[in-house]
Amino acid sequence: MAAGAAGPAELGFAEEAPAWRLRSEQFPSKVGGRPAWLGLSELPGPGALACARCGRPLAFLLQVYAPLPGRDDAFHRSLFLFCCREPPCCAGLRVFRNQLPRKNEFYSYEPPSETGASDTGGLVCLQLKSGAHLCRVCGCLGPKTCSRCRQAHYCSKEHQTLDWRLGHKQACTESDHLNQTAPDHNFLFPEFEIVTEAEDEITPEAVEMEDYSEVTGSMGRILEEELDSMARHESKEDHIFQKFKSKIALEPEQFQYCGFNENGPHGLIYLNA
Structure with missing residues (x-):
């Protein structure tokens, strides 16, 4: 996505946070995990969240x-970015507002509590206030159910099979586990x-591209490897991704994204290919 009108850039740093701060009622900006949906009805369905190239479910990457x-009408507003991470595809990107x-x-x-009063011990509710069920x-959105227990919900056959093979087969009849998210299956x-x-005023010439590989901290290394691996599946010469890497090399541990106005994003630092 090309940059629009010039505007001040903001740096987004990935930091650890208690689970309650990343729930929907806290209106978070976050990367990874499961989406903290803003609207709790009329969510995008499995068709909208399938990769246009390989057809597999897209993975949640980040929300702002x-x-x-x-x-x-936009007092609360969130953008959700999903991507395909299934090799050899690793190509699809989709944004929802x-x-x-x-x-x-x-x-x-009123503004949400900042004391952690809504903490549920790290568990994610799989049934929304609208009555919709989420994929474990x-x-x-999880319109499919386990044919055995009829209580575990899934977005797709792929995720139902994955969960069955890696844990749900044993826990299927244990009701205490059915309203909890499945373990992370990578x-x-x-x-x-x-x-x-x-962002501070730093000229691009101040940082050589080679310095980008020297990302410090475990969070930066993990996220860099994930995104870099996806980019390599598309093209090693990908011009847009190289511009993105060049920009964030100024602050290696950041996620760079745009500000927003009534027309949408502006000043976007290239995140997709």
Whole structure:
């Protein structure tokens, strides 16, 4: 995606955070894990979240909380980015936007608590207030159910098979486990909160491209390897991805993304191919 009108860039740093801070009612910006859906009804279905090339379920990559000042209908607003991570494809990218007015059927009119009062011990609720069920594996809309227990929900046959093979077969008749998310079967990206700050004035010439490989910290290394691996499946000469790497080399541990105005994103640092 090419950059639009020039605007101030923000750096998004991936940092560890307690589980309750990454839930929907906290309106988080985060990378990895399962999506913290903003609107709790009319979620994108399995068809919308299937890779256009290979047909497999897309994996949640990140979400950004980006309300629009002065827009009553976008008092709450989040963007959700999904990608295909199944080799040899690793190509599909899809973005969804969801927005709500301040007064809505899902959240309090007042700001959320910042004390962790809503903490549920790290568990993710798989049934939304709208009554919709989420997939035990990926946290997306799950219209399919286990034919044996009729209680575990899935977005696709692929995720139902994966969960059955790696745990649900033994726990299928144990009701205490059916409302909990499945263990991570290496489908999800590592989960971190995205904490933002304004970019300092640093010229690109100050950092050589070779320095990009010297990412410090375990979080930076994990996320860099995931994205770099996906890019290699597409093209080693991918121009857009190289520009993205060049930009974030200025601050290696960051996620760089854009600001937003009434027309959508601007100042985007190239994240897709």
